Amino acid sequence: MEKVRARVRVEGVVQGVFFRYTTQRKAQELGVNGWVRNLWDGSVECLFEGEREKVEALIKWCHHGPPGARVDKVTTDWEEYKGDLKIFSIKY
Secondary structure, X not given: OOEEEEEEEEEEEOOOOOHHHHHHHHHHHHOOEXXXXXXXXXXXXXXXXXXXXXXXXXXXXXXXXXXXXXXXXXXXXXXXXXXXXXXXXXXX
């Protein structure tokens, strides 16, 4: 199974709606490692690492997010897989 790394930025109403928490739960459910954090401009940034199909499923989930979120745009940048992310955490 191919391992991949993706940096994802989610724009819209994505702060104050449990986006980080539910992203962490979904990532743990899928077995994807990485992190999620709020950015100063109101968007959310994520770094996902794991098996391609699981990372792609998590990116697909980011297109709608949790109830209460309104996702306007999702940008994905594929990076070189490093294997240095051992858990999925919320960055503050």
